[in-house]
Amino acid sequence: MNHITSTQLADGRELLYFDDAGSTRPRSVETTRDHRDLPPRGEPGEVRFDALTGEWVAVAAHRQTRTHLPPADQCPICPTTDANPSEIPAPDYDVAVFENRFPSLGPALGPVPDNPGWGTTGPAFGRCEVVTFTPEHTGSFSGLSETRARTVVEAWAHRTAALSALPGIKQVFPFENRGAEIGVTLHHPHGQIYAYPYVTPRAAVMGAAARKFYDDAGGLQTLTGSLLRAEREDGSRMIMESGNFSAYVPFAARWPLEIHLVPNRQVPDLAALSGEEKDELAHVYLDLLKRLDALYPTPTPYISAWHQAPVDDLLRPAGYLHLQLTSPRRAADKLKYLAGSEAAMGAFINDTTPELVAERLRAVTVPASTAIDPASPAIDPASPAPALAPSAPGLTEGAHA
Template sequence: MTRLTSTRLADGRELIYFDDPGSPERDPGSLVDHRDLPPRADPGELRYDALSGEWVAVAAHRQSRTHLPPADQCPICPTTPANPSEIPAPDYDVVVFENRFPSLGPAVGSTPDAPAWGTSGPAFGRCEVVSFTPKHTGSFAELGETRARTVIEAWAQRTEALSALPGVRQVFPFENRGAEIGVTLHHPHGQIYAYPYVTPRAASLGAEAGKHFDDSRGRESLTSSILKAELQDGRRMVLEAEHFSAYVPFAARWPLEVHLVPHRQVPDLAALTGAERDELAHVYLDLLKRLDALYPTPTPYISAWHQAPLDPALRESGHLHLQLTSPRRAADKLKYLAGSEAAMGAFINDTTPESVAARLRSVAGASTRAGKTTTGIPEGASA
């Protein structure tokens, strides 16, 4: 089993080592941060946008955060005498720690009640960094299945822990990969945000999910219904395994977009069984490798885990799923959000979901499922 070891950095931030199964016991010296760090700043500010009914975080202190440092100054590489980094150990497997320059937190609490124009409050919440590997170069797709499984265990454990914090209403693990996406560190890593409010996208998805759940009298989630329809159609399926299936959605917004869905309705990563987490490590790596196989150079992407918010009204109908998107529409072209998308939220896709799914099926061998192989297209479905 994955072993967890918690410690505190010099300024009081929590850091947790997640060691692969079979790893040796952690040296106590790897738990001590010898740096002289200044005290942590107070939270930034949340301001209420009365026009949209949405919260906006104001985090001016993030202007001074580290931006694309050289490899020998990377803050999430293992500590060396020349580079005392955020991670005190000379080596590690997976590490999660509180962000030194958070958009939310470090204090936790609730947003103001009955907000209106001019309402503001502390930017409560938690922002954490998840380092996938001690290696400065590479990507998640290059991890072995054992390490990927350790990352999944970290996501699940942190989802459960952060969900229990006062005022937290939604937990969001994600990864930004590639300079084109706007990463500030090249080292393979992701983040986890614990929001004190339900984000606009989660609220919108939750409203539609709730309607379907009520209409079906609680017998079926909207995500389950969509997966069933995609499996029947078959043209947009990418892969099908025992516990998970992946497809390009019928109304994909991005040039590259894949949804990875557990067959069983669960609200979040913490609710997955051991067998489901084992398979997830395999199929998630498969998807990322397919994405990178489309072009001669690595594909930038955003990997977003949509977990059910903690609001009971949204949680009952929630269904965990991954949304993997990339703005890459050709080997040398990116999609930028222009007027229609950025101002109106009305997306225009330059690719067809069916052609993207076909390409993703073609760049990898058949997937193994229960002793047989499947390309992700159900037998008898149209290709």
């Protein structure tokens, strides 16, 4: 079990410490008190409705003053010292989650305006949180121990459940930006969680497709479950399979490096995973990140995006948790930039084939400490994965945890 301690920062923002399982680190009011003299929290920015696309756009001009790549001795998410009173008012921690001091959304909560049109604005309701993976300033998620990775998974699940229950929240999105090429503003290993007051454009498109498939199947199958079966039957783009998770490069991958990690049963979000599934997720996720970094001599920049079912009565029944891990790196010394076709039209052009990328990811050597158990080996590219019927154990369609 992970011990969780809740406290507040000096300006009233929530901070939670998630201790590793088995940790005996003492926590007291004094060791979690923030002694800084912080100004009061500002009012939220605003959201504006784009009538041309039917999408909401957050306007957060106050983020122009946020911390940007500070030196290590001024890092705001390292443990607090006398010389650096940081956002983590403790001399040490395992994993910490706190409300962002410069949020795109929030801190106020509520719904977006009904029946919007041109000129419609509203407060940028919602919540933005920072998830620090380690007290160490250097390193990355792939370098975490399996115990620590499991603590992060527990933090994601805990916050997903808590944020989904807040007034007006429609979607909860845990993610990590890794690497200067992606645009990180802090080098310290960390991720974020956004809780939106609307369903985001990408989630809305995916949710509509998933709901149509679900309805056409009479509520007995999901779109993501069907795609997982198809990828496993084909086998050429599979990277690994384990008891509870499967990973593959999708048939129509947009990015030079793109991996989808999918539970073998339908669950709407991270909070719905069982303890056994969370244990295995920590193991498999570390394996995938190490494979990504083993492709080139230097670490690979990436975006790790957890797609969870929206908090929406129409879209949620067809929703299916999955990770989309993407990188713009198309060669050791080249990045893919989104230019005219992709940025303006959303029409992606991939510079490699998903089958080749999957073959490379299968072939890399992963340190034994995180290699997948031999009982569930990475798939041999010459041997297609066995087909799974909709009712096969571990691929439960229509089951809503």
